[in-house]
Amino acid sequence: MASGRGKTQNYAYGRQRAARGVISDREIRFKCFSQNTIFDVLRSRPGWQEVQGDNEWDFYWCDREWLHANYDTMFLQEHQKILHFRNHYELTRKNLMVKNLKRLRKQTERELGKVEAQAFDFFPSTFELPSEYHIFVEEFKRNPGMIWIMKPAAKSQGRGIFLFRKLKDITDWKKGEYQPLGDPNAPKDIPETYVVQRYIENPYLIGGRKFDIRIYVLVVSYNPLKVWLYRGGFARFSNTRFSMDSIEDTYIHLTNVAVQKTSPDYDPEKGCKWSAQQLRKYLVAKHGTAAVKVLNSAIDNIIIKSLQSVQKIIINDKHCFEMYGYDVLLDDALKPWLIEINASPSLTASGKEDYQLKCGLLNDVLNVLDLENRLSGKEKRVGGWDLLWDDGPVFIEEMTQETGLATYMSVNSFLGCENTRKEQLREMYTLAQAVKK
Secondary structure: OOOHHHHHHHHHHHHHHHHOOOOOOOOEEEEEOOOOHHHHHHHHOOOEEEOOOOOOOOEEEOOHHHHHHHHHHOOOOOOOEEEOOOOOHHHHOHHHHHHHHHHHHHHHHHHHOHHHHHHHOOOOOEEEEOOOHHHHHHHHHHOOOOOEEEEEOOOOOOOOOEEEOOHHHHHHHHHOOOOOOOOOOOOOOOOOOEEEEEOOOOEOEEOOEEEEEEEEEEEEEEOOEEEEEEEEEEEEEOOOOOOOOOOOOHHHHOOOHHHHOOOOOOOOOOOOEEEHHHHHHHHHHHHOHHHHHHHHHHHHHHHHHHHHOOOOOOOOOOOEEEEEEEEEEEEOOOOEEEEEEEOOOOOOOOOHHHHHHHHHHHHHHHHHHOOOOOOOOOOOEEOOEEEEEEOOEOEEEEEOOOOOOEEEEEEOOOOOOOOOOHHHHHHHHHHHHHHHO
């Protein structure tokens, strides 16, 4: 029989665990709005059980619409975790992302000077339309012959995007023929919000084709800012060789899979993707390790600066987390450009390798969140996630091959480095395919 002192210690330990939001003495109850890869991962996770309807849950992979409709009236228990911060759109709507980046850049220049503000030189000249239309026209006239790209502020998968080089090409937009999404009462003379950006005309090409890089970033807290960077990811290639001769051809200029898979000669087996590991190996072989380190450091800067631009705006909640999909384009000087940030990056697998990548990614998200209480809280790596920022940059000791001794500190960032777990993921893929049949 336990002594009174033992009971007191156990009770105190239980209270401490509850305060930390830990679950380990029962099954973890989850809800999931999606039936794609994340559902497979949650369903196959030991000790996790799906619940339906209004039943109590511990973890909810919800969609943004559900969150917007319910967050303000919800009471969340200490242990509950939910996808998305309340106003995630401050970073993931194209116009708000640029607005927040511009604001932080101006603040940095005012407080620290122009040299420090140059750290924000990673997004093209961008204007919000219609509110900045006249400012854009002035910039347009100062740069005759420049090509611009128009994007709806709140659409994804390449919808509504087009390139132009003449102002008359956006006459229909200016007249208001593109109406705001989901707002039937909007005045007919107010066009849908767009952003217009300088088009990157000198992209880095591989095999003559343009590509961008999908990078996964996990934010578990904005105050203090705590950021994880995933080692995996992929490069999305256009299906057609790059050329500026035809700016109307979306198969040349847009790398979105949703666009490329409609190409007449698209091969679904081959696809248009490289893994982040393949891309890193190619770039190291062609440009050397030092150049790739500079590139990765610039990508780290994009991630941190963009998150800092909304750090004081995002409604921080310890119950919330966000897995962002960053889209980054390289130019022919290996300079990375931020194209957009997605709050709901696609989790539908386009093939076996893509399925394995996303299963590993999502399993590791759940490991970082640690509802099972397996971690110490001091980890700098969990599966394929590396802790990039914890209220400041996270460093590790680098060692020389000659001596095996630590020689200097480097940032804990390993985009494109190997993350071995292929056999386990191969089994998950086989099981998921069997269940679907």
